[in-house]
Amino acid sequence: MTKFNEPETLKMAKLGRELRAQGIDITDLSLGEPDFDTPDHIKEAAKKAIDDNFSHYTPVSGFLDLRQAVCEKLLRDNGLVYTPEQIVVSTGAKQSIANLVLAVVDAGDEVVIPTPFWVTYSEIVKLAGGVPKFVKTTIESGYKITPAQLEEALSPTTKLFMFSSPCNPSGAVYSKDELAALAEVFKKYPDVYIMSDEIYEHIVFEGKHESIAQFDFLKDNIIIINGLSKGFAMTGWRLGYIAAPLAIAKAADKLQGQFTSATCSITQRAAIAALTGDLKPTMEMVEAFRNRRKTVLELMKDIPGLLCSEPTGAFYVFPDVHSFFGKKTPDGNTIANADDLIMYLLNEAHVSTVSGNAFGEPNCIRLSFANSVANLEKGFSKIKNALGALK
Numbered sequence: 311m312t313k314f315n316e317p318e319t320l321k322m323a324k325l326g327r328e329l330r331a332q333g334i335d336i337t338d339l340s341l342g343e344p345d346f347d348t349p350d351h352i353k354e355a356a357k358k359a360i361d362d363n364f365s366h367y368t369p370v371s372g373f374l375d376l377r378q379a380v381c382e383k384l385l386r387d388n389g390l391v392y393t394p395e396q397i398v399v400s401t402g403a404k405q406s407i408a409n410l411v412l413a414v415v416d417a418g419d420e421v422v423i424p425t426p427f428w429v430t431y432s433e434i435v436k437l438a439g440g441v442p443k444f445v446k447t448t449i450e451s452g453y454k455i456t457p458a459q460l461e462e463a464l465s466p467t468t469k470l471f472m473f474s475s476p477c478n479p480s481g482a483v484y485s486k487d488e489l490a491a492l493a494e495v496f497k498k499y500p501d502v503y504i505m506s507d508e509i510y511e512h513i514v515f516e517g518k519h520e521s522i523a524q525f526d527f528l529k530d531n532i533i534i535i536n537g538l539s540k541g542f543a544m545t546g547w548r549l550g551y552i553a554a555p556l557a558i559a560k561a562a563d564k565l566q567g568q569f570t571s572a573t574c575s576i577t578q579r580a581a582i583a584a585l586t587g588d589l590k591p592t593m594e595m596v597e598a599f600r601n602r603r604k605t606v607l608e609l610m611k612d613i614p615g616l617l618c619s620e621p622t623g624a625f626y627v628f629p630d631v632h633s634f635f636g637k638k639t640p641d642g643n644t645i646a647n648a649d650d651l652i653m654y655l656l657n658e659a660h661v662s663t664v665s666g667n668a669f670g671e672p673n674c675i676r677l678s679f680a681n682s683v684a685n686l687e688k689g690f691s692k693i694k695n696a697l698g699a700l701k
C-alpha cells in the first residue's frame with residue numbers, strides 16, 4: 311500500500327470539532343474556506359436546475375455549455391483562448407489535480423514542487439508513484455521560486471512542475487515579470503508539464519492575478535487548475551476544472567470516467583451562473599478579506615517572535631515560528647517543532663492552526679483569516695498569551 315498522509319488541514323479541523331463537542335470554545339483558524347454564503351444568483355440557478363429536472367448523469371467532463379462558460383471566463387478574465395474539448399470539469403480542484411497527476415506521472419517520475427506548497431500536491435504525487443523534488447523558497451524571496459532555482463531543479467527526468475499563485479499557504483502572488491522569467495527557463499525543457507493552480511485568482515490584495523498560460527510558447531505544457539470553491543464561496547458544492555492541452559484533457563476525462571463520472575448536475579448549472587455572472591459578490595468578499603488581512607497583520611506585529619511575510623493573495627498568514635522551538639510550556643513540555651506548537655496552541659489557547667510541516671515548511675504555521683474580525687481578535691489574543699507563557 312502506497313504511504314501517503316491524511317490532509318493536515320482536515321485533521322486539525324477534526325481535532326477542533328472533537329474539542330468543541332466537549333464544550334471547549336475553539337477558535338478555528340485552520341480551515342481553508344471562505345466564511346461567506348454562496349451569492350444569491352448562483353443559488354437561484356441551482357434551485358431552477360432542480361425544478362427543471364437536471365437530475366441525470368451528465369457528460370463526464372461536464373455539460374457542453376458549462377465548458378463553454380469556462381472558456382468564456384478564461385478569455386474574459388485571463389485573455390486565454392481554450393476550446394470546450396480542453397476543459398474537464400470535476401468534483402473540485404482537488405480532483406482536477408489528482409486527474410492531472412495520475413494522467414501524467416508514472417512510477418519513478420520526478421515532480422518539482424517549490425515549498426511551501428498546498429498539502430495535497432506531494433501526497434498525490436506519491437500516490438501516483440512519482441518522486442517529489444522540493445525546492446525551498448525563503449521568506450526573503452517572498453516564498454517564490456527564482457529562475458535560478460528553477461533552472462537548477464529541472465532536469466531531463468522532470469515530468470511535472472506544480473505551483474499555485476496566489477499560493478496556499480504563503481499568500482505569495484507571482485507578477486507577470488516573475489512568471490515571464492520562469493517561462494524563459496521552462497522554454498528549455500519542452501517535455502516538462504506545468505501545473506498552474508489558480509484557485510485563488512480572485513483573492514488578490516495588490517496588483518492583479520497573472521496566469522503563466524499567457525506565454526503562448528508554453529501553451530502545450532500548461533495545465534490550469536481552477537474552480538469555484540474559493541472565489542465564489544462554494545466549497546461544499548464541489549466543482550473544479552482543468553484547462554489543458556487536448557491529450558491531457560482526454561486522459562483526465564478517461565480517468566474521471568472510471569473514478570467518479572461527472573460532478574453533480576445541479577452544481578454544474580449553478581456554475582454557469584457563477585462563471586458568467588456578476589463578480590460583485592466576489593469582490594465584496596475580497597474587500598472583507600483585505601480588511602481582515604490588515605487587522606491580522608497589525609495583531610501579529612504585537613506578538614514577539616512571529617516572523618511574517620505579508621500575503622498578497624489568498625486568506626492565510628504563514629509566520630515563521632522557529633524562535634519558539636526549544637522553549638518550555640508552563641507544564642514543562644518542550645516545544646520541539648511546529649507540530650508541537652500547533653498542538654500547544656490547540657490544547658492551551660484553544661486555537662486551531664496548521665503546522666507548516668504539512669506544506670513542506672517546518673519553521674512555519676498557517677493561520678486562516680477567513681473568519682470574522684471578532685474571532686480573529688479573540689484568536690490572536692489567545693495565541694499571544696499562550697506564546698508569551700513559553701519560557
Ligand code: PLP
Binds near residue numbers: 403477509538549
Ligand atoms: N488548490 C489549492 C491551492 C487549495 O488551497 C485548495 C483548497 O484548499 C484546492 C486546490 C482544492 O479546492 P477544491 O475545493 O476545489 O477541491
